[in-house]
Amino acid sequence: MATTPARLDPADLLAVGELLTDEERLIRDTVRKFADERIRPYVGEWFEQGVFPARELAPELGKLGVLGMHLDGYGCTGSSAVAYGVACMELEAADSGLRSFVSVQGSLAMRSIHAYGSEEQKQQWLPDLAAGRAIGCFALTEPDFGSDPANMRTRARRKGTDWVLSGSKMWITNGSISDVAVVWAQTDEGVRGFLVPKGTPGLTATDVHGKLSLRASVTSELAFDEVVLPADAVLPGVEGLRGPLSSLGEARYGILWGTVGAARDCYTTALDYAKSRIQFDRPIAGFQLTQQKLVEMMLEVEKAYLVAVRIGRLKDEGRCRPAHISFGKLNNVRAALEIARSARTILGANGITTEYPVLRHANNLESVLTYEGTAEIHTLVLGETITGEPAYR
Incomplete structure (x- = not known):
């Protein structure tokens, strides 16, 4: 049978x-x-x-x-x-x-x-x-230096056995609620990382308000006014930008997976809505133009998912390179953002409310597109990888 x-x-x-x-x-x-x-x-x-x-x-x-x-x-x-x-x-x-x-x-x-x-x-x-008994943050980006951290102005100088930290960091997730901040600063020995506990004299944190994206997230500016740190505040295991950039690679890896979730949520929300929304005496899922949008969304969700799985397997095998991470972040964030925008059109006016997640995802993804490496920077990473020619300047 x-x-x-x-x-x-x-x-x-x-x-x-x-x-x-x-x-x-x-x-x-x-x-x-x-x-x-x-x-x-x-x-x-x-x-x-x-x-x-x-x-x-x-x-x-x-x-x-x-x-x-x-x-x-x-x-x-x-x-x-x-x-x-x-x-x-x-x-x-x-x-x-x-x-x-x-x-x-x-x-x-x-x-x-x-x-x-x-x-x-x-x-x-x-x-x-x-x-989760303590919260941490990572302070690298500055008001004038995002994609170019090598020129950061935050500086730490030796004073006897102590360090004195001065400068500011911007767009720091978890900044004002952190129990410890991992702060990267210029020193005479190159870029070094410092652990700055909450309440250290000279440290102030000011939250960023008026955000239209990542509103369900704490974003802060950190200022360091002659912050005195003991010798054991420095991370001893690394000097130079390799330290912060290697950790950023780990975070970008999480992004290339995370955006698959945001994209899938927008797509399935639009699909469910289209099947229940009646116009002209039939569900809008039965109209060709709506089906085209849904199919395009589905294709991009599945491709992004496959990209994430492949890069994850490479990472577990110890074969993942920075270019792989750039490939995943560039492709998957871009795809997720387009899916969110298309899903909003299927929901019509309902799509602009917080009752549905799609415009919230779209707004959030505008930040994800540029943080931890802009689309332009990842494009240049991949461009150098395939041509052998750096084109950052």
Whole structure:
């Protein structure tokens, strides 16, 4: 007797999820359940109000195991790159601000301490950061230097056995709520990283208001007015831009996965809406132009998902290069942003409200497009990779 073929899943037509291991699917489903229960019902209101309950959510995210989950020891779970990726995908399907919080905590602040800190620094900070008992931030970008960090003006000079830190950093996620800031500064020895605890005299944090993007996220300016730090505040394991740029590579990897989640959420929202929205006595899903939009969205979601899985496997095999990360971030963010915009047109006027997530995703993705490497910079990374010729200046 002939069997009826199983219906294809509109949310994953190529069954890309079958390329994941059982453990990776379990992590995906666990994080998705958390996001559905703890984030989705409230994030529209958080976005509208411009707030993010970080202190409330951080211990829950720690218990979930996603803070620094790709690091080993010190309370971290040591998960694979793909497992971390699928967690980022489900976090950003809820909101880019949530994924940004986890990414900054784990891939930037914690990863910098894990890779370059002393054993004492690791023991002091990593267990609390992994559990969400403490919050961290990563301070590299300055008001006048984003894509060109080599010319940063923040400087640390030696004074006896101490260091004196002066300057400012801008667009720092988690800045005002952090218990410790990983601050990168020029020194006579090159760029160095410093751990600056909350409450250190001379450190001030001012939140950025009036944002139209990443509103459910804390963004701050940090100012350092002759901040005196002890000798053991410096990260001893690295000198030069290799330190901050290597951690940024980890965060960008999370982005190329996270944007798949945002894109999928926009696509499935538009699909469900089109099937229930009646115009001219039929669902708008039955009109050719609507189907074309949905098909284009589906194609790009699946391609981005495949790109993320492939880069994740390369990373787990130790074969991932910076150009691979640039490939993923450039392609997947761009695709997600176009999907969000197209999905909004299917929802019509309803699409501009916080009742639906698509314009919130679109606004957030405008920030994701430019932070941690603009599309232009990633284009030039790939251009140099395929031609052998640098074209940054």
